[in-house]
Amino acid sequence: MKQLLLFFAMSLFILHAAGQSRTLTGLVRDDKGNPIQSASVFIKGTSLGTVTNADGVFNFSVPDNARTLVISSVGYGSTEVSIGKNLRFDIALSVAKETELQGVVVTALGISKAKRTLGYATQTVRNEDIIDKGDGSLLNALQGKLAGAEITGASGSAGASTNIILRGMTSFSFNNQPLFVIDGVPISNDLDQGTISLYSDQSANRSMDLNINNIESVNVMQGPAAAALYGSRASRGAIIITTKKGSGKKNTVNVVYNTSYTIQKIYGFPELQNEYGQGANGIFSSISTFSYGPRVGSTPTLANGLIVAPGQNPVVNGVRYNPGDVIAYQDFPSNLEDYFETGTMLENNLTINSGDARNNYGLSVGSSKQDGILPNSSFKKNNVQFSASSYLTDRLSIKGTATYFNTIQQGVTQGSNGAYSSIARLFSTPRSIDMGYYKDHYTTPGGYNNWYVPNVFSSVLKDSISAADNPWFAAYKNPIKSNLSRLIGALTISYDLNNWLNVSYRAGIDTYTDRRKRTVAIGSTQVVRSTSTGASGTTTGGIMEDMFYRSELNGDLLITAKKNDIFIPGLNANLLLGQGVNQRKFQNISEVGYGLTVPGYYNITNSTNLSLSNETNTLRRLFGYYGQLSLGYNNYLFLEMTARNDHSSTLPKKHNSFFYPSVSGSFVFTDAFKIKSDLLSFGKVRMSYAKVGNDADPYLLSNVYASASYGNNVASYSFPYGTVSGFSASSTIANPDLRPEFTISKEFGANIGLFKNAINIDATYYSQLSKDQIISVAVPGSTGYTTKIANLGKMTNKGIELTVTATPFKTKDFSWTLSGNFSANRNKVVEIAPGVTSFGITGVTSFSGNIPSIVKGKPYGVIVGGKYITNANGDRLIDSTTGSYLGFVANQIVADPNKDWIAGLTNTFTYKNFSLSVLLDYKKGGDVESFTVAALRANGSLKETGVDRDQPKILPGVIDMGGGKYRNNNIQIPAQTYWNAGFGAQTGGANSNEFVVFDATCFRVRELSISYDLLGNAVGTKLIKNVRLTVYGRNLFFYAPNCPVDPELSTQGAGNVRGMELLSAPNTRNMGVSLRVNF
């Protein structure tokens, strides 16, 4: 390492060469006055140049003989300016999309580079591509717009998290979400979930705190090569966010105000039958959770239960019946949908920018309030950002940003286990239950939970309560609240030692505290549980206080040197040396009390048992040295090398220093061979190789003890026992010899411009190998331990990415542009550990017998569960006595959530002041396992279960005749047995789940927006420059031919578990209107 530093240091001296020069400063802005970041500024006829900073300002030295500047930027045309005797410039660029390939992008560590120099793929999404599209979440707004990104939301509930994976999974056990960087500072996109489990709310992941209105652009680096300089988290790619910065024209103040209002309605809810109501086997029962009762309109008899039998006093929809009474029996076609409300979102943002090129400031204030589709749910965001930048001297500049976020989420528990979930109770509601009645009467006269499930006398409460929660009771009486305060700040000091050497230091902080509280009312049947260990308490009411604290500190010292025409004319060099320090701190304190005494009093002092309380702290530190040498020859041949050496606190001392290099190159062959063709206007090929190391999670090196507990979600025991505490050796065997895991990436690509760059094509092939995975591998239970930490395993990702942008038609008033992307990734677990062919994803046990797993030879995350026994032909075997399936075989791959390919297409039409933009996307393949379908099918609510209900059914399968002979099943069984037992419910590990696995192929009209610009002069005032009115819709239509529900749901949200819909809220269709005023 020392040799390397020495080499870089020496390079600096070599690069130094004296020359007469003067320093030019300038501001590059668009024709509305907004600064353009990363615009390239070159001296005509040379390759000498620079790029503008985040404030649109450039500052560089030019030789005395320089005459003309050429200024260009991505998304804008180029312009030439004569230098003359000027030292200060104010340059306006007009929008012209056809220069996409020639533009400038922000790369790792915030370094702007001309796109043509890059040897790897990156993508840029601009502010106008994500605002006013009907979703305030950054990740949701990116859906369909990026090649190589798999983005899936958890559900339509307010503030539900969204998962993003770039170029596939690279780590077996650790976080696979890309690194998020905002204005040069790494920030948290964590999803703080107590345990990855079925039974919680849908928390937000922390990128949702960001205000997309204040985001100038998002650069996505899909691969390790692009992100290598960011260090150990770069193997997952990086999302580089640049916020809007304050700098306008001198002596003017730019003010942008926007307001929008959106409504949300559930969309993609499965179709239900409305012919049969509550009951089983065709007989009405007031306590059944099934809709297998008599057909609606049947003549009431004692036999079908619609006349009350002697000795019975059923209560149906709030009416108590006496023997001999006829029960009012009808279906309520929308009773389940009626649980969901119309969600609303109101957003207001104000941005004020002022200052000139040298001193400027900006203020942004944003507020949004969403009332979700679930009752008593909401998501509120407030944020304030202040930024300022100033040249203290000609050479010394200082720049700072501080943003405060306050995010408040209130939600309802979801998931398939009724003991914890409000939604699970909803889905077990028969078709003839009048939800209107139960909405108005969710409490008993005693104030407890009132539901159709019969009341049981509780010896503790001395009153009768229902044996299951009314979903409204659960929503209003057992809510979860989260209140987050967050500060993100960055400070950069930059000093030009001379005209070729700059030193800067950037410090950043991201810190937040999320205070959560979940309460369970006395009389609720929801079980109080530890959010950190998952251990269960009892059903006597409780309080779960959960405090999450995270802070990330980051510091980077950057020395940059650039020199042109070294050694030979036309050879330019850029050298960067850096040193970075990173510290991440996490604390979770959960105070869990249950056994409440005073109803409605939710202070921890009201609980009689605090044994589930817990505390977790982690601290990790890392520092690294890095360097990057970029060489360019005549602006058509480029070579870039990076190297980084990290030291991590999470690895043992002997292995905690790890080195990884990258090299990339690009060749603009159209320039090199001077190809002048209207057909082939631009052509570039590129390739890269990168290796990125990843450290471990903290505290995997020493064997430890923990407060002991036994059991599972059925029954569990936690110490202390009274005043006696118990500690147990951890079930994981630590590894004091841990080494870092590595991802090695190779990438090839090309950028082609056709027809005077009217069509731009960017194609990439990549191949990645992740090895020496740090995993907890299963050990035999008889060792007294269940897992061991080890460096094992190999996983590959191979894929292609293709983006096309084109302007098929353009006149003075009308233009049509389109932008499409296509990507396909193939992930494969090549190797796990000797003798290990499968293990469950870390932190996940099982979802009703379904285990999201890592299986040798299969893609990451296949779901392993039980499947019915088949013969050699693959026909399912039928029990010849019952006509039901014979039994199941455990440990089969039930579903593979990995998609075959995804594609998105945005068409934008503008006519005079009108603009219409439509985003269509298509996701091919990948499985989703729907517990919603399982629940609704098993209880006879799903539409298909009502078809020919009265006719006997025959399960598809064969009967073993012995001697290798089979005959087709011909045994008739009742519809209830067919749907409930035959096709299986999701409850209990003993049942098969294969019938609720669906192909998630889906076409979607994801976004549609129409906007109209009213220029200031039309309004008749000079105060207002522009007014834009936008009407938008989101998720307006989807077509999923092979799935009865919207397949784009992944209840676990951001994380490593995909393809499981576990009884969450459905997705929504959003529509709204936005007004944006530019003063």
Next chain:
Amino acid sequence: MKLIRIPLLLLTISLITSCSKSFLDVNTDPNSPTDVPIKTLLPVSTVGLGWASSNELGRTAAILMQYNAGISGNAASYDQWILSSLDNQWNSEIYHGTLNNLEILLSKTEGSSFAYSGIAKLEKAYIISIATDLWGDVPYTEAGKGLIYPQPRFDLQQDIYLGNSSKGVQSLFSLVREGIADLGKASVKSPSDDDIVYNGNLSKWIRAGNSLLLKFALQVSNVAPDTTKAVINAVLTNAATTTPFIDAIDGSLDLNIPFSSANPNAYYLQDFGGSIPNTEMLGNRFLALERVLNDSLRLSKMYTKPAPTFIGYDNASPFAAPAIGIRSVYGNYVTGTAGNAPVRLLTAFRNYFILAEAALMFGTTGDANTYYQNGIKAAMKSVGLTDAEITAYFTANPTIVTLTGTTADKRLQILVQKYVSSVGNAIESYNDYRRTGLPVLIKPLVTQGDDPNTFPKRFPYTSNEGDANPNQPSPRPLTNVKVWWGL
């Protein structure tokens, strides 16, 4: 001049590097200690014993033995002899939790704190007996020591019970005797309230050790009757002089693992307090037996009676279960009012039934009928019947409480009473049934599993162990293969 600044910067970097040693030295886990006092280990293994025998293993045995009938979920599967998904019990109750912490406790106390090592050896013998009785050949000698043995070998059940010096397997009898001997030695540290069973009363632990010998001796009676006779007679001889066993009819000496409403027992959580309740209820066959025995008063302590009569359910019934509100389920004797009933591992009543059977079948010391009647009295005391109620039962049912008929008839009487009394510790009944075929059980209405025609004679090995340990017999023996001591 300007160039001077570059070395200055490099100096800065090297300064940061030089202090990096302590900068990175932050990987000591603040959440979990790397060592703990022995007094925190003993309660973990003690609770583990009670938990392992009462949680899913006890629930499975209670359904197989038809105390309960399964209604839904796993309970319904067990009723049809489908015995899967017991990984959690093998992994996290027996070997992790109980055994590995006992091994750590032993390594910390052997040769010094004999009070702890003595208790630990008794507990180790008990937990290994649970494993081998249910699964047959199991890891024992190398088990629970994952830092040394990554893939423990499977010891033969015969070797586990009787020992095999050539393979270095210590017999359970020897392990218990070592434990009893340790308990008599001066100890550096001694348990107090961390001994949640006897609060540090070591003489009671010695009784428990001798009771374990009785239990093990009878367990091997089919295959090693000489051992049975010798061990039991030796225990009886010692009892008369120095070291007695658990023999208090009022149950005051029983080895009961205590639970409380704050730390409820597994039975309560399975049926009421946990997240998946209402999956099992009183079985009709057990109900019928209790009616034949005129034993409904005792049954009313062991099972609830929310309706005017006990409401049972058929084992593996294809028909719908009775409504939740009227089902007879485990009563206060088993669950307590809110999970606060103990789990009864070694009891006076079972000791008396053991001695009755041994006297009858193997001619060990004492009168079988006296032991038998003491057993019934102790069992009735245990559920909370008064002396007057017990006397009334004895008066009203002389033929039931007196051993009569052939040896086989008498043995059936003993095992029926032992079965009835063992509600809440069905593993003991499951062991007895596989050893004697008594009491007579009728096949459930629907059976599946490995062999739908043969009552499961063992539990199937778990998949996790098989995946990771090549020493596990493969293919695994089916559930129709008897264990070494079985019929």
